[in-house]
Amino acid sequence: MRAGETENDGRVALIQSDIWIGFPRAERVLDRLQSLIDAPRQTRMPGLLVHGASGIGKTMIARNLSRRYAPEYDPVAGITRTPLLLLQAPPAPDERRFYLHILAAVGAPSSTLSLRAQSVASLEVRVVGLLRDLGLRMIMIDEVHNLLAGTHREQRRFLNVLRYLSNELEASLVCFGVSEAVDAIRGDVQLARRLDEHHLANWRDDAEFSDMIQTLIAAMPLAKKSNLQVKSLRQILALTGGVTSRIFALVKDLAIDAILSGEERITDEAVANWTPLWSRHAPSQRRLEKSGA
Ligand SMILES: Nc1ncnc2c1ncn2[C@@H]1O[C@H](COP(=O)(O)OP(=O)(O)O)[C@@H](O)[C@H]1O
Ligand SMILES: [Mg+2]
Incomplete structure (x- = not known):
């Protein structure tokens, strides 16, 4: 086993777990519920x-x-x-x-x-x-x-x-x-x-969405900072229809790729080349190449 492989496994497992990531829109609902409880x-x-x-x-x-x-x-x-x-x-x-x-x-x-x-x-x-x-x-x-x-x-x-x-x-x-x-x-x-x-509502192209994406990316255990262009954020919206589960799946998938490739950050190119999991019938060429097959 190569050095760093177990460390990578740990990070990948962390990404794959469904741990809570707080963003204002979700916190607002929690606040409302909390005041009902109180x-x-x-x-x-x-x-x-x-x-x-x-x-x-x-x-x-x-x-x-x-x-x-x-x-x-x-x-x-x-x-x-x-x-x-x-x-x-x-x-x-x-x-x-x-x-x-x-x-x-x-x-x-x-x-x-x-x-x-x-x-x-x-x-x-x-x-x-x-x-x-x-x-x-x-x-x-x-x-x-x-x-x-x-x-x-x-x-x-x-x-x-x-x-x-x-x-x-x-x-x-x-x-x-x-x-x-x-x-x-x-x-x-x-x-x-x-x-x-x-x-x-489904996410739209606004400040709330870009804040959420930044929070989400920042929560990914990557060594480097990802600076996505506005174009990539729009692409993420288009690919996911603005549904949280899909946005999270996309970002998590790219974060795992970034760990496995050693890139350690999510790039605009990676977003541009990403194919939705939900329309991926066979393992993509990209993945086969990456795994060395
Ligand atoms: N606050 C959050 N923190 C982490 N993951 C989230 C969060 N909100 C949504 N997700 C992701 O989206 C998926 C779907 O969320 P879920 O709450 O099951 O949706 P719904 O109940 O509205 O159908 C979750 O499994 C998780 O991967
Ligand atoms: Mg549900």
Whole structure:
């Protein structure tokens, strides 16, 4: 093994991991969520509907916030407090599945889970009872667009459950989903009134985008500084459609190339020669050459 190879492997592994990279647009959502958590309790807690294209970074934001609020054991009260619960909406709006999922998520004893035959109503009582003990301040539902897989009536029933839980627990409700689901979520008028909207648009050619790219490149463990021209930034937008996941994949791919080639920085030429992973059917010539094949 050549010297530096393990060091390179370590850097490549770091790039490939999904570690959080903070940029103002994501931090703004986190700030909004944080102020909802800190807001005084009331019966009709305001909430937020965060929507945007698939891959725009919604789940990363939800996970980032939920990491800040790991369950904590309170030795005085003798209970575990979980201020924030992050749940995935079931693949279709099915109350029973959702309640069972919540019970599993909060680690309810399996004796409870084996009571699958219980009516939806008694599951509901059980869920509310358990969640009340957690001292919840916020319930985050990711993939809320799964709602669309149900009939209109099922959608309404499911939204009703969300509203009910939020009211009963005096917890803020935060939903994450693709923008196509916004109308469906607005289907419950009372819920809609309480959910503010936060739209995460695809990236455009503006200062916010170039700042984000710079933050992203600076987070790559490269020895040299990359100074991309505006032309390259536009090219990155065109290649990725302004979707965060694709932008990150592109920059990470180029960073790995820069490590393997010894270039140690991302160049305008590398951006110009980059072919999207999502349209790469066979290993490109570029890669074969690089690997010495
Ligand atoms: N703040 C971030 N830090 C690091 N990577 C991010 C961030 N936001 C988005 N990504 C990248 O984009 C991908 C898609 O993000 P994700 O949150 O799953 O999108 P969505 O839930 O909107 O479909 C992630 O797997 C990650 O690679
Ligand atoms: Mg997601």
